[in-house]
Amino acid sequence: xTENKVIENKTIIQHINEKLLxxxxxxxxxxxxxxxxxxxxxxxxxxxxxxxxxxxxGGRFLITGFVDESxxxxxxxxxxLIQESFFLCNATYLRISSQRRSEPRYLIQxxxxxxxxxxxxxxxxxxxxxxxxxxxxxxxxxxYQKEKSFLGDEVIIQPFKTNSILYQEVKKTGKSVYxxxxxxxxxxxxxxxxxxxxxLKNFYGYKYEIEKKSLIDKNIISFIIxxxxxxxSNEYWIPIGYIEVRSKTPLDMTKLMEIKTLSFExxxxxxxxxxxxxxxxxxxLDVSKSGLSVxxxxxxxxxxxxxxxxxxxxxxxxxxxxITMKGLICSKKQISDKKMNIGVKIIGLTERPEQFKRYLEYxxxxxxxxxxxxx
Numbered sequence: 001x002t003e004n005k006v007i008e009n010k011t012i013i014q015h016i017n018e019k020l021l022x023x024x025x026x027x028x029x030x031x032x033x034x035x036x037x038x039x040x041x042x043x044x045x046x047x048x049x050x051x052x053x054x055x056x057x058g059g060r061f062l063i064t065g066f067v068d069e070s071x072x073x074x075x076x077x078x079x080x081l082i083q084e085s086f087f088l089c090n091a092t093y094l095r096i097s098s099q100r101r102s103e104p105r106y107l108i109q110x111x112x113x114x115x116x117x118x119x120x121x122x123x124x125x126x127x128x129x130x131x132x133x134x135x136x137x138x139x140x141x142x143x144y145q146k147e148k149s150f151l152g153d154e155v156i157i158q159p160f161k162t163n164s165i166l167y168q169e170v171k172k173t174g175k176s177v178y179x180x181x182x183x184x185x186x187x188x189x190x191x192x193x194x195x196x197x198x199x200l201k202n203f204y205g206y207k208y209e210i211e212k213k214s215l216i217d218k219n220i221i222s223f224i225i226x227x228x229x230x231x232x233s234n235e236y237w238i239p240i241g242y243i244e245v246r247s248k249t250p251l252d253m254t255k256l257m258e259i260k261t262l263s264f265e266x267x268x269x270x271x272x273x274x275x276x277x278x279x280x281x282x283x284x285l286d287v288s289k290s291g292l293s294v295x296x297x298x299x300x301x302x303x304x305x306x307x308x309x310x311x312x313x314x315x316x317x318x319x320x321x322x323i324t325m326k327g328l329i330c331s332k333k334q335i336s337d338k339k340m341n342i343g344v345k346i347i348g349l350t351e352r353p354e355q356f357k358r359y360l361e362y363x364x365x366x367x368x369x370x371x372x373x374x375x
Contacts, residue, residue: 047088113318152251223246225243278301
C-alpha cells in the first residue's frame with residue numbers, strides 16, 4: 001500500500017534535519033546511471049549536499065532516498081559551489097511515499113537453515129582536523145606516492161606541511177591547480193572561467209611572471225595540485241593533503257581527471273582500514289525478494305547499527321555456498337538494551353549473478369511452502 005505526502009516548503013528544512021541528514025541519497029543521471037549523494041546540513045542559508053565523485057546537473061532535479069520504510073523525493077536546485085563536491089542548494093519540494101515492501105515476506109522458521117554472518121561495517125568516521133592527519137593516512141599517502149610515480153616526472157602525495165601561499169590556498173578553498181603549459185599564457189586563460197581551478201595568473205597577480213620563471217628554471221612546464229579530502233565527524237569534508245604532479249611536458253585535462261579519481265581512491269583505502277567484521281551468526285526473522293529483517297544481539301554491533309546506514313554481509317542457506325550482499329538499513333527497532341531488529345534493503349548484489357539467483361530460488365521455494373508474514 002502506498003500513501004504520498006508533499007511536505008510544505010516551510011517545513012522542508014525541519015524534516016530534512018529530523019530524517020535525512022547524512023542518509024544515503026541517489027540521483028539518476030542520463031547516460032551515466034545512478035550516483036550517490038548525502039545531505040550534510042540544512043538551515044535558512046540552504047541545503048548543503050555532498051555529491052560523491054560527480055558534478056550535479058544544472059537546473060532542478062530530484063534526489064531520492066529510503067528512510068523508515070518510505071521513499072523520499074527531494075527536488076533541488078544548486079545555488080553555489082562551497083568546496084569541491086560540496087554544494088549549497090535550494091529545495092523546491094519534498095515528497096514522501098510511504099511504502100512497505102510490496103512483495104510478500106516469509107518468516108524464517110529454522111534459524112539454522114537461513115541466516116547472515118560476516119557483517120562488515122565502518123567502525124568510525126575519520127577523526128582529524130585541518131592541522132592533524134593520522135599517521136596511518138600519511139603511510140597510505142607515501143605508499144601511493146611510490147606506486148603512482150609514473151604519473152609524471154615528479155609525483156608528491158602528502159599532507160599540507162608547506163607554508164607556500166599557493167598550497168595554503170588549495171587547503172583553504174579545496175580547489176585544484178592546473179597549469180597545462182607555463183610557456184603558453186593562452187592555455188592558462190581557460191582556467192579563468194573554471195571556478196574549480198585556481199588561476200595561477202589571477203592568484204599571483206603582479207608576481208606571476210616571477211613565479212613562472214622560477215618554475216620554468218626548474219624545468220617544470222606543467223603541473224597539477226589536487227586536494228585530498230576527508231570526512232570530519234560526519235559533518236563536512238575538508239582538504240587535509242594533496243596530490244601534485246609535475247611534468248617537463250604539457251599535461252592535458254584528462255590527467256587532471258585521473259588525479260581527482262586517484263584522490264577518492266586514496267580516501268577509500270583509508271576508510272577501508274576502519275571497517276570491522278563480525279563473524280557471529282545473525283538471526284533472520286523474515287525475507288522477501290528485496291530485503292530481510294534481522295535480529296541483532298551483539299552489543300557493539302547494536303551500537304554501530306544505530307549510527308550507520310549501510311553494511312556488507314553474507315547470506316547462508318543450508319548446504320549452499322555463501323552469497324555476498326550489500327544492505328541499506330531502512331528501519332531500526334530497539335527491543336531492549338541487548339536486542340535490536342533492523343529492516344535491510346538489498347542495494348548491492350554479488351558480482352556473480354548466479355549467487356543472487358540462488359537467493360531468489362530460495363524465496364520461490366518459500367512461496368510454495370509457506371504463507372507470507374503480515375505486511
